[in-house]
Amino acid sequence: MSELRPDKPGRDTSAGDEIGWTGGVMRVLRRVTRLVEVNVLVLLGAAAGGVVLGLWPAVRAASTVLLDGDPADAPWRPFWREWLAGWRRANVLGAPLTVGGAALLLDYLVLLQLDGPGRAALQLGLVLVGVWGAVVLAYWPRVVLRYDRSALETWRFLLLSPALGPGTAVGAVVVLGVCGLVAYVIPLLGLLAGIAVPLWLSGRMADDRLNHIDDQS
Template identity: 45%
Template structure:
């Protein structure tokens, strides 16, 4: 059976067509990963992170839907510019929480040294781990939610605060997905800087989008 491959004007069937499609996906992942890093740096890290992640999530959602943009680069930067202020405004609590967690993680060794108690340090580390997991889950929801809905700050955060706890399966799937990516990256270190961020955006985006689809099915249209 022949499988049509429209890009490049050629029809390639069988295993060759499958390989070409997977190669195109891999190339797009690498490209989006690089663009997210560049976008983050362009916004001096703190202001660039959320617009870059949002733009990367938008491009990868189109790829996952089977409708990839003709130019990944142009689509990314168009989304980045359009949503720069909105995502930084909506995501300000997420940025603050991330900065505070990073500061606490850096201070943890000094806490253990100053108190001389490994028990206190272990409790603090466990608390940071739980808070970090919560921030990761919120971040995984934030990108698809802000991509799909253009709501004001209050409505957005009411949904973000309530939706993950009421969707524990999705939250667990997000954490398992991120853990799997981290595990693969730990053992295949070269892959992490190449596709780590893009793979996390793509896979967690698919997981959360499916949950959002189910939520929309149960909510009557306004």
């Protein structure tokens, strides 16, 4: 039976602790730097496709880099490789999101012109549709990357996804809401990581739920 011996006098025992502490700080800094880099890449990817044709491939590629790639690797080459490889499919499957977003914006503009009961009813409807759409948006990149199904099958699943996991849906809404609030209060943070952070956090929750669904099927 071995016995514990005290450290020899004069031995410096702080070096390992210091290395562990600095290593943890460096890992955090690398994660933060990666989020900022991916955020910039999403903006560049959207601009490369004229926004309308570049946004959804950029979101898909960013989700791949953040959740499926090696954190130690530089994200630039993997991002553009995925952007090009998934450009057509991402735009086909992202078109309903673009149309839905435009419809919500028009309804909001109409809401500003209304008053009385009609305004309250439309406002409630917009809130419900917006929350449901936010959950669908959280699932979208992970579903598009995980399943090679037709557009109809994919969107049938996406529209039902908030009901398939209420806990995940609530978590995704909270994450998106908090990130949006932080970006509103501190615009610089929103500019630096306002896309990558919610994409990463909500994507992790969506992955957990999709893993559970796959295990049950």
